[in-house]
Amino acid sequence: MRDSARNRSMRLPRSSPYRSLTLVVALIVLAVLLLTLDQGGLLGSFRSQVQTLLTPLLTPLRRVGDSLSGAGSSLGDVQQLRDRVAQLEQANSRLSAENIQVQELKLRLAQLETQLRIEQERPWQLLGADVSARSPDGGRRLLMLNAGADRGVKPGMAVLGQEGGSPPALIGVVETVGPRSASVLLITDYNSSVSAQVYHQGVIATGVVQGQWQVGSRLKLESIDRAQPLVDGDVVFTAGLTAQFDAELPRAAILKDIPIGTVEQIQVDGHNQSAGVRPFVDPERVTHAWVLLSHDE
Structure with a gap:
């Protein structure tokens, strides 16, 4: 309930x-x-x-x-x-790449214009080539060009360079040649000997330009008779007689009248005199050179 x-x-x-x-x-x-x-x-x-x-x-x-x-x-x-x-x-990025290409084309054009001007002023046939490599600082003074036998380069051919307002001048001689490259012995190397001549007031003095890089200098003009007039500032040219005394390097005779440099610091030693030579072109700064393929008389 x-x-x-x-x-x-x-x-x-x-x-x-x-x-x-x-x-x-x-x-x-x-x-x-x-x-x-x-x-x-x-x-x-x-x-x-x-x-x-x-x-x-x-x-x-x-x-x-x-x-x-x-x-x-x-x-x-x-x-x-x-x-x-x-x-x-x-x-x-695209504009930067295009700008680099434009600069390269301008550089190539300037190099070709320089080559054309040299060939018009002198009876030379030149082949332009870029410097692709250099020897170590402590070794021989060599550089490698990106042109070889395929383009007519042979051992013994003179190699020229130009710097600023200087005339086209000798910087080395082709030592060895490959199909698409060539090794150049620079004139500043101690093993480089080039016959030379100096014009002074209608008188020609002959001698030898010897490389001096390994002994702390660059070039030295030797074996000049002390009776020959020689003053600072005289221009030194090749004499075209190198093949006659250079037995170690299988080179052809370097053509005559290729500018090398100017005389400085003359020294008299017995019956001979010598002098330093300031090269028109510093081979160490060259990035583009010309191989002298032939000479038209």
């Missing part, structure tokens, strides 16, 4: 159908009342008060929304900037 009574007391009260109907009617009446008040302009003040209360709450939310929108736009702008930078870097 007690359990039955307890169960009845724990049951939820059932909603009365009259209560639901009353709630619906109340909502309808409230809606009609609000419409009437709104049409009569009586809700304006109420709406203003609600707006006044909600504005402080809505303003921060609106700012947050604007910030999020701006952040999204900024991210898009950053990506566009990155794409633009990548495009500019590619364009810059």
Whole structure:
């Protein structure tokens, strides 16, 4: 009995159908009342008060929304900037490569113009070649040209260079030749001996230009008779007699009248005199040279 009574007391009260109907009617009446008040302009003040209360709450939310929108736009702008930078870097790389090619073409043109001018001024047939390698500082004074037997280069041919406003001058002699390369013994090497002559007031003095690099100098003019006039500044040329006394190097006779340098620091020793020679072209700075292939009389 007690359990039955307890169960009845724990049951939820059932909603009365009259209560639901009353709630619906109340909502309808409230809606009609609000419409009437709104049409009569009586809700304006109420709406203003609600707006006044909600504005402080809505303003921060609106700012947050604007910030999020701006952040999204900024991210898009950053990506566009990155794409633009990548495009500019590619364009810059392309222009740099094209500029290098233009500079190389200008250099080649200048070299060809120099060769043409030399061949017009002198009866020489020249072959231009780039210096591809040099000997170590402590060894023999050699350089390697990127032209060889395939282009007519032979041992004993003179190799010329030009520097600044100097005349085209002797810098070495071809020593060995490969199909597409040639080794050049520089005139500054101690093993280099070139017959030479000096013109002074109509008098020709002959001697030998010896390389002096390994002994701390560059060139020395030797075996000049002391009776021959010789002064500082005299120009030294090849004499074309090298093959007659150079037995160690299988070279052809170096042509005569190729400029070498100028006389400086004359010294008298017994019946002979010697002098230092300042070369017109420093062989150590040459990057492009010309092989003298032939001489047209």
